[in-house]
Amino acid sequence: MARHSDALLPVLSNALAEGGKVHDSVVRTLGGWVLGGRYRPGDTLPREDELATSFGISRTSVREAIKVLSAKGLLETRPRIGVKVRQREEWRMLDPAVLSWHPDLSHDRELVASLMEARRIIEPAAAELAARRGSAADLAEIEAAYLGMESSIPHDLDACCEADLAFHRGVIAASHNIVLRSLVGTIETALKATFMLTTSLMEDQARTLSVHKAVLDAIRFRDTAGARGAMNRLLDLAAEDLVRS
Structure with a gap:
């Protein structure tokens, strides 16, 4: 004890x-x-x-x-x-709330890995649904978040992280699935844990922006399969960052 x-x-x-x-x-x-x-x-x-x-x-x-x-x-x-x-x-x-109590989430490798697995289950499905159901207002929110990332790279990491959170929040909201939308807080906590572990967001800005843009474009053009695939590629990138960290 x-x-x-x-x-x-x-x-x-x-x-x-x-x-x-x-x-x-x-x-x-x-x-x-x-x-x-x-x-x-x-x-x-x-x-x-x-x-x-x-x-x-x-x-x-x-x-x-x-x-x-x-x-x-x-x-x-x-x-x-x-x-x-x-x-x-x-x-x-x-x-x-439980995740917010963790004193050192970024170094709880088992938990961070599990959060990444949960993101792989949730976010590609949310992107696919966003491409099918998202409204013009939803798309505007996602695009505004992307532009926020674009304008803050490479000089403002905090602003970029906030815009990235808004991007993922917007994709989930655009799914118009009430269960997925209830998981936004969990996804945001998982993202914040990832951000604490990796700083390559600023180091490889072209790649970071390109994968987010691919998600945005697929949702914009109602490409459901493309949106799922693009979100999976974005998560592959996040997983690679975690391995490097």
Whole structure:
């Protein structure tokens, strides 16, 4: 079992200094410990009163935070044993909130690889549907995001990443599939993890723009097979970047 430490107070203090509420800060901190591996599947967390004392908060706040994390599949409360970390396959990793609690997502290789696999399942299908169903307004959103990437390369990485996120968000929205659209948050988190791992977005700008342009053009010309293929090529590029990183 992982050891408890008096270093908890600075963690919570930092979270509160950033304007977070006590409950939300405790949830993020405890969630980060589990996702980051401080407490591993099967480990038992410190007792409720120990956590309350270490955090300098009420036991009620700790209890409520544990309820949130239990609802997300990370923890479970067992009589006479305490709060244990559940097995990783039970964690609700498609929940953007859960992913946002991860303290070092970019170095969780297994999780990043799984997110890439999920993207391969979701995004080519979304691109195909976008080519079939996308409206003129949808296309305008995707094109605006592409132009944002084009204008920010190579001088502004942050702006380029935001435009890239908007591009993928726009493609999924243009699918007009309510289930796929509900996964936008997960896709964005996966993209952000990829961006943290790779910087070749700026190093090979012509290739980066060309694959995004191919997706845009296929959707514009209602080429469903072409849109699926172009999105697969874009994901191949992202996978190559991950391997190089």
